[in-house]
Amino acid sequence: MERQQRGFTLIELMIVVAIIGILAAIAIPQYQNYVARSEVSSALATLKSLQTPAELAVQEGDTTSSASDLGLSDNAVQNGSISVSNFSGTDDDGEPVSPTITFTFDDEGNFSSETLTLERQDDGGWECTTTITDDDVVPDSCVANSN
Template identity: 40%
Template structure:
């Protein structure tokens, strides 16, 4: 063999079987990664809504402490959400700007704040029956959180079903 033929063989590249093996490995990795990513997205969205409604909980508590309990007396300072609609003493729709954040109903010592997953939320949180996250206040002032989302999506402080 002369030098020229040896140089051509070294630069031959990959064989078809080697390329097929690489494509198969990438396919297997993608098949495992995509469902895990979707789970991660749903879990982060439940945690986000828990945080958003937690801010409403603080404002609700402040209004109770200041005696602003009649309808329209309390500005809860809510912001719009692209993944949830709220039902506090006011109602919002996911993805639309809030026109008012004052309470439309009287605040009570045993109130609830409910967020329903909608809009840009993960399909697993909206499918069939939309999942909710609920903060409930007891007469003693303790707040508890619960969600109808599957427990694999629920944050540590808000158990799921």
């Protein structure tokens, strides 16, 4: 009498579960890293979108005091806030200072209170610095600092 096959054996099911577990162990950290990098990239893209209007404000001598002065709407920023400073060209003591645009991450994300900053250089270019210390998520165009 021939035996009819009725399904999977226990060992076959255990092998499938083990393979799925291994794939999940590799995929979940990679996904979390991807999400973290996308948060930082989104913040940098938002800052970069303000770079041209900020340069125009510097060239025209405007004393910009908020991101909305540069054309950014209030609901355009996700997972953080943007502040601008030093567009008057001098500090309280009359010393020259460089204009900066700073993105500060919200407390609920991967980078609680970390910042990305675009600062205008003397040669007219803009330099990106960040307080994020994880080199895997910091964009190549940004320099990590400890401020």
